[in-house]
Each structure stands twice: as structure tokens, then as C-alpha cells.
Amino acid sequence: MFRWSISLLLLTSVGHSAQQVIGPRGNSSKPQTDWIWNQLHCWEGVSEPKQIGKIHSVWHEEGKTKYHLEGEGVGTIFKVDPNTGDIGVYRELDREKKDRYTLQGIVINKTTLMQVGTSTKFNIQVLDVNDNAPIFTKDPFNGTVAEMSSKGTSVLTIIAHDPDDPTVDKHAKVTYKILSKQDNFYINAMTGTINVNNPNLDRERKKDYQLIVQAKDMGLDQGGRSSSATVHISLTDINDNVPFFQHKQYNYSALESIPLGAAIGRVKAEDLDEGENAKILYTIERNSMFQIITDPRTQEGVITLKKPLDFETQQLHRVGIEAENPTPVKGKRYKTRTTLVIKVLDVDEPPVFSQSRYIFSVAENQHDATPVGRVSASDPDRTKDPIRYSLSTGMDLFKIDVDGMIYTRKQLDREAFFWHNITVAASEMNKSNSISYTNVAIRVLDQNDNAPTLADNYYPHVCEDDPFGTVIQNISAVDKDEITPDVKFFFSIPLKTSNFSVKNDGNRSASIMVNQVDFNQNEVSKFSIPIVISDNGTPRLSSNTTLEISVCSCDRDRNPINCSHFAALNSGVTVTTLLIIFLCIIVTTILAVLIVRWKVQRQSAFGRLVNIPGEIREQLVKYDEEGGGEMDTNSFDITMLNSLRTKGVQPLKMTDCAPVYAQVRKPDNDMGSVVQMKKDEADGDRDGLPYDTLHIYGYEGSESVADSLSSLDVSSVDSEQDYDFLNDWGPRFQMLAELYGSDPYREGLGY
Ligand SMILES: *[C@@H]1O[C@H](CO)[C@@H](O)[C@H](O)[C@H]1NC(C)=O
Numbered sequence: 237m238f239r240w241s242i243s244l245l246l247l248t249s250v251g252h253s254a255q256q257v258i259g260p261r262g263n264s265s266k267p268q269t270d271w272i273w274n275q276l277h278c279w280e281g282v283s284e285p286k287q288i289g290k291i292h293s294v295w296h297e298e299g300k301t302k303y304h305l306e307g308e309g310v311g312t313i314f315k316v317d318p319n320t321g322d323i324g325v326y327r328e329l330d331r332e333k334k335d336r337y338t339l340q341g342i343v344i345n346k347t348t349l350m351q352v353g354t355s356t357k358f359n360i361q362v363l364d365v366n367d368n369a370p371i372f373t374k375d376p377f378n379g380t381v382a383e384m385s386s387k388g389t390s391v392l393t394i395i396a397h398d399p400d401d402p403t404v405d406k407h408a409k410v411t412y413k414i415l416s417k418q419d420n421f422y423i424n425a426m427t428g429t430i431n432v433n434n435p436n437l438d439r440e441r442k443k444d445y446q447l448i449v450q451a452k453d454m455g456l457d458q459g460g461r462s463s464s465a466t467v468h469i470s471l472t473d474i475n476d477n478v479p480f481f482q483h484k485q486y487n488y489s490a491l492e493s494i495p496l497g498a499a500i501g502r503v504k505a506e507d508l509d510e511g512e513n514a515k516i517l518y519t520i521e522r523n524s525m526f527q528i529i530t531d532p533r534t535q536e537g538v539i540t541l542k543k544p545l546d547f548e549t550q551q552l553h554r555v556g557i558e559a560e561n562p563t564p565v566k567g568k569r570y571k572t573r574t575t576l577v578i579k580v581l582d583v584d585e586p587p588v589f590s591q592s593r594y595i596f597s598v599a600e601n602q603h604d605a606t607p608v609g610r611v612s613a614s615d616p617d618r619t620k621d622p623i624r625y626s627l628s629t630g631m632d633l634f635k636i637d638v639d640g641m642i643y644t645r646k647q648l649d650r651e652a653f654f655w656h657n658i659t660v661a662a663s664e665m666n667k668s669n670s671i672s673y674t675n676v677a678i679r680v681l682d683q684n685d686n687a688p689t690l691a692d693n694y695y696p697h698v699c700e701d702d703p704f705g706t707v708i709q710n711i712s713a714v715d716k717d718e719i720t721p722d723v724k725f726f727f728s729i730p731l732k733t734s735n736f737s738v739k740n741d742g743n744r745s746a747s748i749m750v751n752q753v754d755f756n757q758n759e760v761s762k763f764s765i766p767i768v769i770s771d772n773g774t775p776r777l778s779s780n781t782t783l784e785i786s787v788c789s790c791d792r793d794r795n796p797i798n799c800s801h802f803a804a805l806n807s808g809v810t811v812t813t814l815l816i817i818f819l820c821i822i823v824t825t826i827l828a829v830l831i832v833r834w835k836v837q838r839q840s841a842f843g844r845l846v847n848i849p850g851e852i853r854e855q856l857v858k859y860d861e862e863g864g865g866e867m868d869t870n871s872f873d874i875t876m877l878n879s880l881r882t883k884g885v886q887p888l889k890m891t892d893c894a895p896v897y898a899q900v901r902k903p904d905n906d907m908g909s910v911v912q913m914k915k916d917e918a919d920g921d922r923d924g925l926p927y928d929t930l931h932i933y934g935y936e937g938s939e940s941v942a943d944s945l946s947s948l949d950v951s952s953v954d955s956e957q958d959y960d961f962l963n964d965w966g967p968r969f970q971m972l973a974e975l976y977g978s979d980p981y982r983e984g985l986g987y
């Protein structure tokens with residue numbers, strides 16, 4: 237209704253006043269117009285077809301020509317009456333999409349369809365209707381403001397835009413207002429800025445606020461179009477709360493055995509603030525056995541142990557602690573206090589030795605059960621259980637009694653071990669699981685129980701022309717006993733008269749000097765000088781040694797040239813030793829030779845087989861083949877083989893075999909008949925190897941009067957045995973006879 241009333245009003249005004257004259261033609265004194273039309277408007281949002289005005293051209297002739305339009309929307313949105321020039325709008329327009337259309341008007345000859353006269357351009361203006369509400373740039377809006385902000389502090393500005401034509405009335409004039417019922421915030425209706433109204437907004441009571449805001453056009457007038465949006469406002473924290481402990485006292489308990497640095501418990505001071513403002517700094521009173529540090533994750537105070545706890549000294553610890561914010565609260569520092577009560581719990585602790593290690597000493601060579609030293613341990617617990625001692629190591633040399641006194645079990649020898657480091661265990665009676673150990677180092681003290689001896693084997697010589705006082709040897713001595721700087725040795729020659737004297741240098745060495753002149757190695761080749769070496773210990777101990785001095789002829793530098801005694805002595809090897817070594821070498825060599833010979837004899841049978849000379853290898857019958865076969869009448873008499881085979885399964889008797897060997901002339905001696913018998917036996921043995929197999933015997937034994945039976949062995953060069961009789965043994969031994977018998981060819985080779 238409203239829209240149509242406006243539209244009617246405008247139509248009347250357009251009809252009367254909005255005459256426009258366009259396109260002057262000809263000279264200005266006589267204005268002529270080709271086209272006349274009203275100012276053309278159209279309201280947006282009108283859905284029914286509507287006449288908006290008409291165009292008129294001087295070129296139009298009723299019946300002959302017609303009006304025609306060109307341009308955007310012609311034919312669909314806009315249509316023209318061809319005869320009257322009335323323009324109608326047939327579609328609903330939206331000014332917010334397009335607020336002006338430019339069209340062209342033409343006159344066309346109906347018959348020729350050609351344009352007549354000039355054309356014209358004109359605009360159709362779309363007029364605004366308040367058909368849009370303001371649109372918020374966001375929904376929701378988020379804003380933050382610190383808690384306790386003063387009245388008027390701005391929080392955020394909300395913005396909404398109206399797409400309608402801002403030039404038309406107040407169609408796009410937006411005003412704002414908060415729809416929610418509240419009085420914490422207010423809004424500037426013109427600018428949209430939201431401000432704090434209540435200066436006592438407390439984040440710890442309520443953190444988030446939600447407002448519904450409205451944007452409306454038509455300014456402050458009644459009516460208009462509106463939309464709404466949500467505004468979230470969060471309060472940010474300020475440090476307006478001090479930390480506090482919820483209890484006046486916190487109780488903990490800890491075993492007395494816990495290690496230093498171990499955590500005993502946690503305490504927390506509450507702070508209603510958050511983040512940086514809720515950080516807590518804990519302090520503990522001075523000289524406490526405990527420490528407190530802040531766990532940065534939870535802001536809890538962690539109580540740790542600084543000095544060891546001991547149930548037996550103090551069972552309850554009371555400690556005051558304080559907590560504060562590191563940043564001031566409203567410009568001031570506040571501290572809050574509480575008390576920690578820590579109860580120490582008893583732990584059954586193992587015995588404690590009075591020292592972490594003991595060092596004792598005891599003299600060597602003492603009778604057994606000599607006291608060495610005493611260890612002591614005690615039960616640190618209140619029960620004060622009696623302690624039992626025992627040795628963990630060193631039981632073979634030491635023992636310990638109930639009071640912790642250590643005794644020797646046997647005599648000690650410093651020269652064998654001068655430290656005995658043993659372990660002593662202490663345990664509480666009736667409790668096997670609480671044991672402590674300590675190290676006891678026992679040093680064995682020296683006694684003078686070893687006499688000094690010469691440090692080396694000396695082989696001095698005196699030259700025949702050595703003058704009086706010549707030092708021919710420096711000697712020194714050693715002693716297994718402990719050598720301290722105070723230890724001194726004395727060397728002497730226990731003879732009334734001697735050709736040599738000894739000069740002590742005061743420490744542990746001395747010089748042997750010549751006492752007379754003109755030695756002659758042909759008279760005396762060596763001197764044996766007794767030397768006594770004694771130490772200065774208590775008791776004084778001494779040893780006797782003999783020094784052998786060779787007499788030599790020397791060059792000018794006292795180097796020996798010829799000493800009858802010297803050579804053997806100098807090398808340290810006596811003639812007897814040399815003789816023994818020599819004998820040993822001879823015996824070993826003989827043994828080696830014998831063993832080698834025996835071995836060679838054992839292996840000779842195989843050795844020969846492998847080393848058969850080339851020219852006889854072809855004729856040798858190997859035991860893994862049958863030989864030349866029936867055609868080879870040289871090696872075999874096949875009739876004899878057949879005669880044996882045809883006997884078949886019947887057991888052979890000695891007599892059956894007789895014809896086979898009838899032609900063989902037996903050797904004259906007895907051994908020959910024995911051999912013959914053995915051969916017959918072998919031939920009759922059906923369990924043995926076949927007749928034509930070559931038998932090889934690895935070992936034939938020894939001590940045989942008949943010499944070797946082996947036909948292979950006889951090729952050795954030194955064998956002069958005569959094998960000519962083999963020729964007489966018939967064709968079967970022909971090959972052996974060829975090999976070993978006296979054969980002109982073989983002799984020619986010089987065997
Ligand atoms: C505004 O705050 C709400 C809830 O407080 C949140 O879900 C949303 O993501 C926030 N939006 C922006 C743009 O920060």
C-alpha cells in the first residue's frame with residue numbers, strides 16, 4: 237500500500253513537469269525536436285506489468301511507421317507500443333542489482349522496414365524502495381576487555397551495512413541497539429561501539445558475556461528494516477587475587493632412608509587468577525632440612541630433602557613455608573603462610589662401621605693368634621641390636637672375634653705378601669638381611685729375616701801386571717727384606733792374608749782391589765776369594781759367597797787376552813756341561829736315525845708299488861682288474877683257471893691241486909718246501925681272494941730266516957739275493973722272474 241501510494245504520486249509529477257526536449261536539429265532560433273518523451277522511472281520490486289511513460293517522434297506517421305526499441309532488456313523487461321510509443325515494464329526490477337537501463341528508440345517504415353529519421357537514446361531509472369535490512373559484517377562478534385575496567389572502556393565496534401540507496405530518505409541510515417536485557421555494557425547507537433557500563437565486572441565470578449545486538453535502518457525513526465547478531469565478550473584476567481593455602485597445616489611422612497633430593501610431597505597455594513597472574517613462588521624458612529621448588533606445570537610446591545633424615549635424632553619436622561605471586565597484586569606484594577609437618581618413619585638400617593676403611597699393621601714371623609687390630613660397628617636403629625662380625629675374605633690367614641678384634645691365623649711372610657686387604661662383615665643378631673661391609677688393609681711389617689747376597693754373578697779377572705790398588709770389580713748386594721735408605725751392607729774378606737782386598741763404599745756396594753803385584757797365570761790360574769756380606773738390621777744377618785778371580789794376560793786397557801781359566805767361566809758353561817750336551821746330541825741323532833729306518837721298512841711295500849719303474853708298469857697286474865683275459869696266454873694259462881673254476885662248489889682237496897703245481901720244481905732247501913706248502917694252502921683257500929689277484933701285504937714281520945717273501949721289496953739296490961729260481965717256477969711266475977731274475981736286459985741297465 238505504502239509503495240503504491242508513493243508511486244502514484246511520482247507518476248503524476250512525471251506526467252506534468254518532467255518534459256524533456258532532446259536532439260536540437262537545424263538552427264537554434266527555430267528549435268525543432270525529433271523526439272519527445274517523459275522522464276522515465278520505474279520502482280523496483282513491482283511485479284505487475286506497468287506503463288511508465290511514452291516516447292514520441294516527429295518521424296512517426298500513423299499507419300506507415302512504427303516505434304521500435306533496442307537495448308538491454310528490450311522485449312523482455314521493456315516493451316513499446318508500435319503505434320502509440322507507450323513504454324511498459326513487464327518484469328520486477330531490483331535497484332540493488334541494476335539501477336539504470338539505457339535504451340534506443342527508432343522509427344521504422346512498416347513496408348520497407350527501414351529506419352526513418354534519427355534515433356534517440358534515453359534512460360530508465362530504477363527507483364529505490366527500502367527493501368533491504370542492514371547486514372552485519374560478522375556474526376558473532378568477539379570482543380575482550382580486562383576485568384574491572386572502568387565505565388566507558390570500549391570493548392568493540394559492531395558494523396552493519398545497508399545495501400539500499402543511501403541517498404533516498406534514510407533507507408541506508410543504520411542505528412544500533414543492544415536487545416539483551418543487561419546493564420554491564422552499553423552501545424553507541426550511531427557508531428556501534430560497545431562500552432563497559434559496569435566497572436565491577438569480575439572475571440573470577442563470570443568470564444563470558446553474550447549480547448544480542450540489532451541494526452536498523454531508517455535512522456532513529458520508527459519502523460525500518462532490522463537484523464540482529466550475537467556479540468561474545470570475554471573478560472581477561474588481571475592479578476587481583478592473592479594466593480592462599482587451604483589448610484593451616486599439611487602433613488607428610490618420609491622414610492629416614494630416602495636419598496637427598498628425593499621428593500617428600502607437594503603443596504599447592506590456590507590463586508583464582510589465571511596464567512601469569514596465577515604463578516606461585518614458594519619459599520621455605522631458612523636452615524631447613526628441606527627445600528621447596530615450584531613445579532612450573534602445576535604451580536605446586538615440591539618439597540625435597542636437603543639433609544639426611546634420621547629417625548633416631550628427630551622424628552618430626554615442622555617447617556613454615558610461604559607462597560606469593562612473583563608479580564605484584566594490585567601494586568602490592570602479599571605472602572601467605574602455612575606449616576608443613578613431616579613425620580620421619582623408622583627404617584631398619586644395617587650396622588654402621590666406625591670407619592669407612594681400616595688400616596692395620598702386624599709384624600711378619602709372629603706366632604699365630606697375634607692381634608692385628610679392632611673394627612667396630614653399631615646398630616644405628618633404636619633397638620641397638622648386638623653386632624656379629626665375620627670375615628668375608630682372608631679367612632685362611634685371619635680370624636675375628638665377637639668384639640671385632642682381628643687375629644692372625646698363621647705366621648705371615650712379608651716377602652710373600654706385604655698387604656692383606658680383607659673384607660669384614662657386620663650383621664645384626666637375628667637379622668640376616670642387614671649386613672654392612674668394610675675394607676681392612678693389613679700391612680705386614682718387615683723383620684730382618686733375609687741375609688744380603690750378591691746382586692749378580694761376577695766373573696772378575698786380574699791382569700798379570702795389575703799394579704797395587706787396581707779395582708778389578710765393583711760388586712753390590714741385594715736383600716729380600718725391605719730396603720730403606722737406612723739399610724747398609726758390609727763386605728769383607730774373612731782371611732788373615734789375601735792377594736785382594738775389599739773396599740766398602742758405605743751403602744750397598746763395594747770394590748775388589750789388588751793387594752799384590754806380579755801374578756802369573758802359569759803359576760796360579762785363578763783365585764777363589766771368600767766374601768762375607770752382612771746387613772745392619774736386627775738381628776744382623778750375613779751370607780758367605782766365593783768370588784772366582786781369573787788371572788789373565790791383558791792389553792794396555794786391561795782387556796784380557798789370554799786366561800787359562802777365563803773362557804769357560806766367562807761363558808758360564810763348564811766343560812762337563814758341554815760334554816753332557818754333546819752326548820745328548822749324539823744320542824738323539826742315533827735315535828732319530830733308527831726311527832726313520834724302521835718307518836721306511838714298514839712302508840716299503842706300498843712305497844715300491846707306487847714307485848714301479850715305467851717299463852714294467854704295463855705288465856703289472858693291478859688287483860682291481862682281471863688282467864689280459866683269456867687271450868693273454870703269456871700271463872695266464874686259461875686251462876688252469878678253467879680247471880679250477882669247473883670244480884665248482886665242491887670243497888677242494890690238497891690232491892686236487894697237485895697237478896697245477898706238478899711242473900714246478902721245488903727249491904732244494906727246507907724253507908722252499910715250507911713256502912710251497914703255504915702256497916698250496918693259499919690256493920686251496922676258497923675264502924681267500926681269487927686266484928689271479930695280486931696280494932699285497934703291508935707288513936711282513938721281521939726276524940725271518942727265510943728273508944723277505946715280498947717280491948716287490950727285492951728291487952732295493954743293496955739286495956744281492958738271487959731270484960733266478962723264479963724262472964724254474966713255471967709260467968705263473970714268469971713275470972716275477974722277468975722282474976727280479978737275472979735278466980740280460982736288467983743287468984745291462986746296471987741295477
Ligand atoms: C568467537 O567466540 C566463539 C566462542 O566464544 C568462538 O567459537 C568463535 O570461534 C570466535 N570467533 C572468532 C572469529 O574469534
Ligand SMILES: *[C@@H]1O[C@H](CO)[C@@H](O)[C@H](O)[C@H]1NC(C)=O
Nearest residue numbers: 595655656657658676677678
Ligand atoms: C691394599 O690396600 C692398601 C692400602 O689401601 C693399598 O695400598 C694396596 O694397593 C692394596 N693392595 C691390594 C692388593 O689391593
Ligand SMILES: *[C@@H]1O[C@H](CO)[C@@H](O)[C@H](O)[C@H]1NC(C)=O
Nearest residue numbers: 733734735754755756759760
Ligand atoms: C798370592 O798369590 C801368589 C801367587 O801370585 C800365591 O803364591 C800366594 O799363595 C797367594 N797368597 C794367598 C794368601 O793366597
